[in-house]
Amino acid sequence: MSSALEIGLLAFVVVSALATALLRDVLGSIIAFSAYSLGISIIWVFLRAPDVGLTEAAVGAGVMTVLFLLTIAKTVRPAGEKTIERVNVRALGVTIAFVAVLSTTLFALPPVGAGDSAVVTDDVTRYYLENAYTETEVHNAVTAVLAAYRGFDTLGEAVVVYSAGIGILLVLHKEVFE
Amino acid sequence: MSDDTAESESPTRYVESPIIMATVRVVAPFVFTFGLFVMFHGADSSGGGFQGGVIVGTVVLMLGMAFGIQTTREWVGPKLPVVLVGAGVLAFLLIGIGPVLLGGAFLEYHAYGVHHASKYGIELVELAIGLIVSGIVTGLFFVIAAGMRNSGGETA
Known part of the structure; x- marks a missing residue:
């Protein structure tokens, strides 16, 4: 991450995240959040993860x-002319402390694109990369892992989405229509 | 911005906008095709069932935004999203169990004995995931939007 475009993107994401947290108007907050999702999805593409980027753009920036x-269509705009929400100092302190604790793990991460990171040198990754094309006959290694090597996991995920979704649909449907 | 919130205080009112309707009418088929492309082409390029399913679900969201959510829900019907989700899970399970019946392991595509069995198997699985996701997106949209009218007493 060094070029001007990438730094600009990072700044855009941080600013839109701050705007999401600080804007008093919920509508503005949601718009800032979707801008944040869009920026993150472009960053994923820069990090050579187009599958994740596509998901973030479709789900985060679009559907969410x-x-x-x-959801906010039922609410009303808070009274007053202030644009920025007042910051709760104690909550801010707790949040900063929490982020600081989490940030200590950053130093354990390998640099982006490092050839000797555990992910690249791992035997399982090697096996997938060497055999995915010939064994599964698809050209996207991500899909090969998702639908072939880890197909059973994906089935589990599909069933989780199914049960969660049907549950929410049932409960909300009852609440709304009965 | 204040106009939006003023409108949202009386959410039952639906205002037809010829610009949005015309735009959606032109764009929707392309978005739908793109969603199917992402779904089917997930095997060979980025994307897959999940992303494609979300994009296909977005078409219904766009139609709802342009032509009124109530109208769109009546057009789609209350059962279709649930049917899509159930059919997707069922299809995934059947694709997985098929090789077991043919003497292989669960989800062992090669047991089907078709040429490129693995490739077609993966694409079918992606399609099943796409069905699940598009059904969930559509269903959530309608159910959450229905909460906008809190008068109750209407049927789906």
């Missing part, structure tokens, strides 16, 4: 924004 907008 619409669902949030529908």
